[in-house]
Amino acid sequence: MNCKRILLLYAAVLILAAAFHVPDTAEAKQQERSILIVYSTLDGKKSADVKMLDLIAGHFTSHVTVVNDADVKAADLAGKDRVIYYGQTKRKLNKKLAQLISSFQKPVTAIGFNAGQFSQFADLSLKSEDNVYQIRSTNEENDTSLESGIRVLKVSGLKGKALYTYKADDGKAHPFVWKTGKSNVYIGLTDLLNNNLLAAKQLRQAFGETPDSxxxxxxxxxxxxxxxxxxxxxxxxxxxxxxxxxxxxxxxxxxxxxxxxxxxxxxxxxxxxxxxxxxxxxxxxxxxxxxxxxxxxxxxxxxxxxxxxxxxxxxxxxxxxxxxxxxxxxxxxxxxxxxxxxxxxxxxxxxxxxxxxxxxxxxxxxxxxxxxxxxxxxxxxxxxxxxxxxxxxxxxxxxxxxxxxxxxxxxxxxxxxxxxxxxxxxxxxxxxxxxxxxxxxxxxxxxxxxxxxxxxxxxxxxxxxxxxxxxxxxxxxxxxxxxxxxxxxxxIKKTKQTVKTDKVEIHTSGDGTIQVKSKVSAIETFFDHHQQSPLEKALWILSLIVLLFVVMFVSYTLYLRATLKKRIFKERKNRG
Structure with a gap:
């Protein structure tokens, strides 16, 4: 087989390998996805509920940006794969924000108040806020009972499919989670801190993620x-x-x-x-x-x-x-x-x-x-x-x-x-x-x-x-x-981890082994890190002085013994 044939065979193998290679799905999703969270709170600060939403959204990608509604710019939406809007408080949103989200061509998930101001949820009507103890997924036959209850917003006016309903005092099932025809999702919750499991379920469904182990x-x-x-x-x-x-x-x-x-x-x-x-x-x-x-x-x-x-x-x-x-x-x-x-x-x-x-x-x-x-x-x-x-x-x-x-x-x-x-x-x-x-x-x-x-x-x-x-x-x-x-x-040893200081680097690459690079000894660590009181420092100095004298004494004793041996050896030789 000549060199030209070898090169052609090698090229064919590379092409086939590329054609049949399937990247890790979760890793590929994380590389592709980028999420923008826009929030409306009473004081404009990130509340505990906003941070909980950040924690949930961070499961789907490591590229999460969290912005207050008053600070959103067109550049914030550029390159994003999904926008999540969270209205914790009722508010008339500024026109610029409403236009930016309304014109966003990729899926939008809205939670809580104010979502009706976006074109994706233009017909949304929030009838009331109820405390409920039974909810049902439209994919399940039976209700789920909730011990402490949750606060939900009764939803109407949206086209698409109800994903979750609750049973009100009138005995009827009322929807509070909707999915529209364009994969936009509305979630009628205002308290995410205490309802994070339900919110996480809905976002997982919105992202099309199937539960793993x-x-x-x-x-x-x-x-x-x-x-x-x-x-x-x-x-x-x-x-x-x-x-x-x-x-x-x-x-x-x-x-x-x-x-x-x-x-x-x-x-x-x-x-x-x-x-x-x-x-x-x-x-x-x-x-x-x-x-x-x-x-x-x-x-x-x-x-x-x-x-x-x-x-x-x-x-x-x-x-x-x-x-x-x-x-x-x-x-x-x-x-x-x-x-x-x-x-x-x-x-x-x-x-x-x-x-x-x-x-x-x-x-x-x-x-x-x-x-x-x-x-x-x-x-x-x-x-x-x-x-x-x-x-x-x-x-x-x-x-x-x-x-x-x-x-x-x-x-x-x-x-x-x-x-x-x-x-x-x-x-x-x-x-x-x-x-x-x-x-x-x-x-x-x-x-x-x-x-x-x-x-x-x-x-x-x-x-x-x-x-x-x-x-x-x-x-x-x-x-x-x-x-x-x-x-x-x-x-943990079978995950990728890095822990480091200026003197220490610890790595795991996912194969169960730990690689360690350390420039610090136990003695050095003791004197560098252990905070000494003035009395402790004085005692250490005194100990070192005593140790020095002991070393000098032992060295001098050994010297005298060696000198004495030499003298005795010479005397014996002279007598010999």
Whole structure:
């Protein structure tokens, strides 16, 4: 076979490979899709409901843009594959916005109020807002009962197909979700925070996504230097025996709430050995803060990236300093003046957050523990904090804080997502809770949430378990999770992750192995990261001086012994 034939055969193989190659569907969708979320709120700010919508939409693409209705420009719609409008409050929209969305040639999803001002929903009439306890999908024969009820808008006037109805006091079925003939969808909900499963279902249907398998994960939570290594090993070994990859949520430093004294992971070699063993047995380490405390509350109980006492972002790099209470935006003449006021506080928050995340990653790495993701203590952190964290981690576990004014509003959508508010991080949501032994039925709430995830299909059933509970509830928790049909356990090592600082880089490429590049030693980490009091520093200096004298003494003693041996040898030789 000559060279020309070889080249022709090679070209034919390439052409056939290109013709028959089918790209990964989910990946292709994510590369193609781009979503614009336009919202109307009372104060023009992103409410918790808007952020929940961001969390849901981020499941379908990592390219989500969130814009207030007053700020939308024609350029915002360019290249977008879908517009989602959310009217949380009734408002007469400006003509420019109405024209831009009305002329948008791709699908539009509208939620809540004001949708009738767009041509896609021109005939929409909202009759009333009702609190309902039974709803029915038009694809199902039976009603779905809702314990707490939901607020829905009664819809009429639209052409197309009703997707969901509810039964009103008159006994008749009234639609509140419609799909028009051009694939535009209207969803008659105003509260997305408490109705995220229903909203997620409708958006998944609007995007034409078929439910995949449900992803399961279980975190062994709040592992600190004071954890009982025997109970931890018992829990991890049990999960390993059941072939369940698990997550080790680790806090590298314990803080004594009464004295402020710190206990470091490096001071607990038995615990470190257990963690290394569990890491080899299928456990994946994630950073759960550095101390999981702020202002000397107990590790595991306190906050770390949010000042809970003042209920505001961190304003000081030193937790011993009293909090500076931030002024409200209404005290300033305009937003620019308010943002300028916040700059020095945000600088402090950034310095504080960077130091904590860097120390946590490098301390664990120095002990042979390789964190693959981040979980914020008590799920609390400002959006600015998430932006900083995204420069260290590619993934976040748990729930997210949905307000920059209070920690008391948090949540998560039902599936893996890449929302705009996390600045590139992927969220693996905690959706089914934890075993609460203070309850009469410690697993009761978990079981309720599992039932919801069974009904949802194809989401994430994420939970956590405290190893100090021993084995009393763990087998039942696992059994309950595994009753979810068509489910599989998440192994973080088999996903693509990157965790990095200036001195450490940790990568997983999806094949189950971890690649680590580290320029930091355990000794260097100790002296770099462990904050010493003046007395501790003086003791270290004194110890080094004593050590120096001991080395000099030993060296001099050895020198004298060597000299004496030489002299004795010479004397014997001379006598010889």
């Amino acid at each position: 449900t992803l399961l994960y279980l975190r062994l939570e709040d592992i600190s230097p004071m954890s009982d290594e025997k109970l931890l090993l018992q829990a991890g070994a049990y999960l390993h025996k059941r072939n369940i990859p698990f997550i080790l949520s680790v806090i590298p430093v314990y803080v004594n709430p009464e004295t402020g004294d710190k206990v470091y992971m490096s001071e607990k070699p038995k615990l470190v050995n257990v963690l290394r063993k569990l890491q080899d047995m299928g456990g994946s380490v994630i950073v759960h803060g550095y101390t999981h405390t702020y202002r000397y509350s107990e590790t595991g109980e306190g906050f770390e990236f949010w000042d809970a006492k003042a209920d505001q972002p961190i304003t000081s790099q030193n937790a011993k300093e009293p909090a500076t209470l931030l002024q409200k935006e209404q005290n300033f003449p305009n937003e620019e003046a308010y943002q300028n006021y916040l700059k020095p506080f945000r600088k402090n928050e950034e310095t504080y957050t960077r130091q904590k995340l860097t120390n946590a990653i490098e301390d664990l790495t120095a002990e042979g523990l390789y964190p693959l993701a981040f979980e914020a203590p008590h799920y609390t952190m400002s959006e600015h904090g998430y932006q900083i964290a995204s420069q260290y981690f590619t993934s976040l576990f748990g729930q997210v804080q949905l307000s920059d004014t209070t920690w008391k509003t948090s949540g998560a959508g039902p599936f893996v997502t890449n929302p705009a508010m996390l600045h590139g991080m992927t969220l693996y949501p905690e959706t089914i809770g934890y075993v609460d032994q203070s309850e009469q039925n410690p697993l009761g709430k978990v079981e309720e949430h599992i039932s919801q995830m069974i009904d949802f299909e194809g989401g994430v059933a994420g939970a956590f378990y405290h190893p100090y509970l021993g084995m009393k509830y763990l087998p039942e928790l696992v059994d309950q999770m595994e009753r979810i049909p068509n489910s599989e356990w998440l192994d």
